[in-house]
Amino acid sequence: DTGVSQDPRHKITKRGQNVTFRCDPISEHNRLYWYRQTLGQGPEFLTYFQNEAQLEKSRLLSDRFSAERPKGSFSTLEIQRTEQGDSAMYLCASSPEGQETQYFGPGTRLLVL
Amino acid sequence: AQSVTQLGSHVSVSEGALVLLRCNYSSSVPPYLFWYVQYPNQGLQLLLKYTTGATLVKGINGFEAEFKKSETSFHLTKPSAHMSDAAEYFCAVSPFGNEKLTFGTGTRLTIIP
Numbered sequence: 390d391t392g393v394s395q396d397p398r399h400k401i402t403k404r405g406q407n408v409t410f411r412c413d414p415i416s417e418h419n420r421l422y423w424y425r426q427t428l429g430q431g432p433e434f435l436t437y438f439q440n441e442a443q444l445e446k447s448r449l450l451s452d453r454f455s456a457e458r459p460k461g462s463f464s465t466l467e468i469q470r471t472e473q474g475d476s477a478m479y480l481c482a483s484s485p486e487g488q489e490t491q492y493f494g495p496g497t498r499l500l501v502l
Numbered sequence: 503a504q505s506v507t508q509l510g511s512h513v514s515v516s517e518g519a520l521v522l523l524r525c526n527y528s529s530s531v532p533p534y535l536f537w538y539v540q541y542p543n544q545g546l547q548l549l550l551k552y553t554t555g556a557t558l559v560k561g562i563n564g565f566e567a568e569f570k571k572s573e574t575s576f577h578l579t580k581p582s583a584h585m586s587d588a589a590e591y592f593c594a595v596s597p598f599g600n601e602k603l604t605f606g607t608g609t610r611l612t613i614i615p
Contacts, residue, residue: 429607429608434602480546
């Protein structure tokens with residue numbers, strides 16, 4: 390059990406650029422979640438997958454955000470035309486079928502200049 | 503809809519003193535409740551959770567929490583604070599478990615030597 394991994398850990402980009410983050414869940418965890426955490430706040434839910442199916446998306450997830458989990462394993466989160474307000478920590482979590490505990494990765498910290 | 507309120511964004515206690523972090527929740531269905539801890543620049547680690555059954559739950563590092571339905575509370579306690587307990591603590595609720603978590607805004611715990 391190597392834990393949830395996220396790549397990159399840090400990303401600095403200029404406003405208007407596109408960025409993509411990757412999350413590798415714990416092996417055989419069929420649920421995968423994305424959260425966003427801004428400074429001084431708790432994580433906010435963005436979206437989650439069961440296997441390759443995206444089951445729910447938050448209203449926070451504007452049209453500039455898209456997430457995929459094509460083979461039910463790793464997931465990517467893309468932000469198009471980044472804005473300064475997108476600066477945050479993006480957290481990924483996974484959980485196995487039928488269990489409540491979500492296991493979090495270390496996060497990707499995004500800074501949009 | 504679910505929501506979580508954490509009273510006190512900052513709590514300071516002396517080393518060896520009682521730690522009490524407060525959490526109140528709102529849920530339209532029986533809740534699953536969680537406490538997570540976050541160290542600087544890291545992801546979240548589960549401390550403990552309440553699903554069903556015994557209302558007093560014990561977690562890692564000597565922490566425990568009690569689910570009080572009548573008070574809609576799930577306060578986190580530890581009898582004797584240790585320097586290593588300094589971190590940010592988040593309370594979270596999930597309506598059915600294995601679904602999205604709704605987090606509070608967090609409480610930063612400082613331990614005074």
